[in-house]
Amino acid sequence: xxxxxxxxxxxxxxxxxxxxxxxxxxxxxxxxxxxxxxxxxxxxxxxxxxxxxxxxxxxxxxxxxxxxxxxxxxxxxxxxxxxxxxxxxxxxxxxxxxxxxxxxxxxxxxxxxxxxxxxxxxxxxxxxxxxxxxxxxxxxxxxxxxxxxxxxxxxxxxxxxxxxxxxxxxxxxxxxxxxxxxxxxxxxxxxxxxxxxxxxxxxxxxxxxxxxxxxxxxxxxxxxxxxxxxxxxxxxxxxxxxxxxxxxxxxxxxxxxxxxxxxxxxxxxxxxxxxxxxxxxxxxxxxxxxxxxxxxxxxxxxxxxxxxxxxxxxxxxxxxxxxxxxxxxxxxxxxxxxxxxxxxxxxxxxxxxxxxxxxxxxxxxxxxxxxxxxxxxxxxxxxxxxxxxxxxxxxxxxxxxxxxxxxxxxxxxxxxxxxxxxxxxxxxxxxxxxxxxxxxxxxxxxxxxxxxxxxxxxxxxxxxxxxxxxxxxxxxxxxxxxxxxxxxxxxxxxxxxxx
RNA sequence: GGCGCUAUGGUGCAACGGUUAGCACGCGGCCCUUUCAAGGCUGAAAUACGGGUUCGAUUCCCGUUAGCGCUACCA
Numbered sequence: 001x002x003x004x005x006x007x008x009x010x011x012x013x014x015x016x017x018x019x020x021x022x023x024x025x026x027x028x029x030x031x032x033x034x035x036x037x038x039x040x041x042x043x044x045x046x047x048x049x050x051x052x053x054x055x056x057x058x059x060x061x062x063x064x065x066x067x068x069x070x071x072x073x074x075x076x077x078x079x080x081x082x083x084x085x086x087x088x089x090x091x092x093x094x095x096x097x098x099x100x101x102x103x104x105x106x107x108x109x110x111x112x113x114x115x116x117x118x119x120x121x122x123x124x125x126x127x128x129x130x131x132x133x134x135x136x137x138x139x140x141x142x143x144x145x146x147x148x149x150x151x152x153x154x155x156x157x158x159x160x161x162x163x164x165x166x167x168x169x170x171x172x173x174x175x176x177x178x179x180x181x182x183x184x185x186x187x188x189x190x191x192x193x194x195x196x197x198x199x200x201x202x203x204x205x206x207x208x209x210x211x212x213x214x215x216x217x218x219x220x221x222x223x224x225x226x227x228x229x230x231x232x233x234x235x236x237x238x239x240x241x242x243x244x245x246x247x248x249x250x251x252x253x254x255x256x257x258x259x260x261x262x263x264x265x266x267x268x269x270x271x272x273x274x275x276x277x278x279x280x281x282x283x284x285x286x287x288x289x290x291x292x293x294x295x296x297x298x299x300x301x302x303x304x305x306x307x308x309x310x311x312x313x314x315x316x317x318x319x320x321x322x323x324x325x326x327x328x329x330x331x332x333x334x335x336x337x338x339x340x341x342x343x344x345x346x347x348x349x350x351x352x353x354x355x356x357x358x359x360x361x362x363x364x365x366x367x368x369x370x371x372x373x374x375x376x377x378x379x380x381x382x383x384x385x386x387x388x389x390x391x392x393x394x395x396x397x398x399x400x401x402x403x404x405x406x407x408x409x410x411x412x413x414x415x416x417x418x419x420x421x422x423x424x425x426x427x428x429x430x431x432x433x434x435x436x437x438x439x440x441x442x443x444x445x446x447x448x449x450x451x452x453x454x455x456x457x458x459x460x461x462x463x464x465x466x467x468x469x470x471x472x473x474x475x476x477x478x479x480x481x482x483x484x485x486x487x488x489x490x491x492x493x494x495x496x497x498x499x
Numbered sequence: 500g501g502c503g504c505u506a507u508g509g510u511g512c513a514a515c516g517g518u519u520a521g522c523a524c525g526c527g528g529c530c531c532u533u534u535c536a537a538g539g540c541u542g543a544a545a546u547a548c549g550g551g552u553u554c555g556a557u558u559c560c561c562g563u564u565a566g567c568g569c570u571a572c573c574a
Contacts (some may be wrong), residue, residue: 022574057573110572153572171504180502180570188572201574225503225569248505248567255566283511286523290512294522313505313512316567320510323524333537377536387535406534439533454533466535 014047015215019073019080020205022054023065026266027072029258029319030220030250033284037247038218039078040285040307050212051083056204061088072267077277077300085212087204094199097207097237098154098187106236107186109152110140138183153189153197156233158182164228169216169245169309176228184229202226206233214242218309221246221316245309248288249316258319274381275324276343279331283324287317297330325379332378337368344371344384351385353392370476373468390462391476398492402465406455407496413456414494416446420457421486430479432471439471460489 019035021027027035042049051073055061066084073080087094101107141157158181165175187197199207209217224246234241252262264270270280281300290313291298291306298306332340348354357363374388390396407413423438439457443450454470461482467473474482 020574024574054574059573112572155572174503176502182570185572191572197572200572205574220568221504222568223574226574246504251567253510257567286511288511292513294513296512296523315505317512318510320524323511326524329537376538379536402534449533451533458534464535468535470533 014045015042016048016050016213017042017216017218018050018052018083018209018212018214019078020052020054020208020219021069022057023062023069025065026068026268027076028265029267029284031069032072032076032267033250033287034218034220034247035073035078036076036281036284037289037307037312039080040304041216041218041309042081043304044307047215048081049079050085050214051080052085052208052212053083053087054201054204055086055088056091056094056199056201058198061086068266068268075268075271075277076281082212085208087199087208090204090208091199093211094204094207095187095196098197098199098203101156101186101233101236102154104236105157107154107156108141108143108183110138110155110183110185110189111150111152112138112140141183151190151194151197153185154187155183156186156202156229156236158184158229158232164231166227166231166241166244168224168227169243170248170312171221171224171246171314174224174227178228178232181228181232186233202229202233206230206237209242210234210237210239216243216245216309218245218247221248245312248313250287251316251318253318253320255316255318262319270324274347274383275328276331276335276381278335279328280324282331283327287319288313288315297327297334329379332375337372340375341368341371343381347381347384348392351382353385353389355392366476373472373476377466377468387464387466390464391473394481396463398459398463398489399465402459402463403492403496405465406452406459407493410448410452410456411497412446413452413497414490416442416448416453417456417460417486417493418490419446420453421483424479424483424486427479430475432475435471435474456493457486460493461485 017038019031019038021031021035039049041047053066053069055066066086070084098107102109137158138155140152141155159178162178163175164178164181165173168174184202185200186203187199190197208214227244227246231241250258252258254262258265264273267280271277278300281303282296282298285298285303285307286296289307289311292311345354345358355363358367370391371384374384374391378384378388385392387399410416420439420442423442424435427434427438439453440450443453446453455465458467458470458473459465461477462473468476477485
């Protein structure tokens with residue numbers, strides 16, 4: 001059995017955890033947080049992280065649905081040590097386990113395929129609210145099948161009395177009355193050509209957690225109610241249950257569970273918008289967990305270093321996009337420049353602005369300085385190719401609002417900008433102070449405030465009202481570009497002045 | 500309906516019996532300033548309600564209310 005787990009590989013001795021998503025086509029935010037916390041825990045403890053695909057349901061057993069999950073994990077930088085294992089390939093293991101339960105009397109064959117729980121001791125009841133109360137035991141359990149037709153499924157035989165307990169690292173000691181636990185299905189009744197049924201989630205998860213020697217089950221709090229069933233199964237299969245750690249749910253702004261209704265819910269959509277993975281990790285880490293103090297800006301290495309299940313909250317949290325954006329700007333500004341550069345490079349490649357000359361040597365130096373100049377104003381990666389475009393390309397347009405704001409104040413602007421171009425060309429040295437001196441000289445001679453010229457020049461050379469300080473921008477662009485763009489802008493400025 | 504979980508500003512987190520209830524996002528103001536950001540200072544804003552326990556409750560207990568989760572031969 002062990003050989004099928006692939007557990008022979010890593011020789012690590014620490015805890016073993018798993019992230020076990022169901023293939024839904026993409027990794028959603030809640031799943032990402034669960035994966036992240038498993039990963040933090042494994043890395044912090046020197047343990048092993050396993051990836052397991054829970055595709056026992058035929059609907060979900062499709063390769064393309066798994067790919068989206070892997071894509072999300074890769075973007076987040078979450079590395080797993082084993083897997084991905086696919087439950088759809090381990091069916092025999094689950095059938096054997098179901099048979100074991102049948103053999104030792106902890107499960108029974110159930111024929112009530114169509115009408116669930118038709119008959120039985122706890123027949124249907126009308127609830128006070130008019131709703132149908134769940135029936136928890138089936139007549140088949142006592143060997144009195146309501147129908148012997150068709151193929152039977154396998155149900156777990158939950159003890160009639162007593163309680164089931166487990167330890168939760170987040171929620172503490174939990175205890176459930178067995179009366180409240182239904183006889184859940186282990187193996188579905190065989191369909192069509194099948195001679196044996198397909199396993200359900202409850203069975204497959206427990207069998208795998210045992211086989212893979214999982215020590216800590218870290219998952220969403222929506223599984224708390226499932227846990228007693230699984231604890232019972234561990235007992236029936238003769239295994240010790242792991243430590244459970246349930247994570248609070250992530251809610252949308254309306255405080256309901258995060259779903260497609262709330263817009264972007266797939267992590268790759270955040271990648272596509274231009275968020276940095278580390279900013280996203282930092283943000284997600286603080287949803288349901290804190291290091292205990294006031295520190296919020298925590299690099300991933302710090303997150304791993306400080307992570308502990310004891311500090312996981314029990315309260316559901318709301319996904320606050322504004323704060324995510326704040327984290328992104330923080331990382332954009334504070335990341336060591338060499339860590340940011342590859343991200344910007346990828347962005348410029350996406351927008352077809354990238355030039356190979358920036359990959360090394362003097363070109364790379366210029367690129368690094370320019371990105372550093374731009375980054376205090378950037379909120380998302382695409383900003384590097386939108387309003388920063390003129391720094392990387394000669395093809396750019398003048399922002400309409402910027403023209404309105406800065407090219408209409410002074411009718412003689414074209415004249416002054418022409419003078420400025422000349423003054424800059426005449427400069428003996430091309431540096432910040434020389435440029436500033438030249439511009440202020442032109443402004444003084446023209447009798448206008450320096451700001452008028454500064455703002456008008458900015459629009460002329462970068463096309464935007466939003467840009468880094470003018471003289472630094474000029475240095476980044478170089479003398480020829482600056483003077484060339486000043487002259488090239490003249491007709492457009494003329495036009496704006498007249499209007 | 501049943502079972503379970505939770506409850507600190509609008510949001511995310513601190514304070515694990517004694518604090519003028521702290522930090523951050525967001526929002527407002529001021530400073531800085533050639534644009535826009537960033538940054539600094541600053542303002543408004545919270546312990547759901549009711550009972551206990553205690554010299555003392557945000558903190559412990561009970562109840563109420565509200566929200567959420569589970570209640571499938573989905574996971």
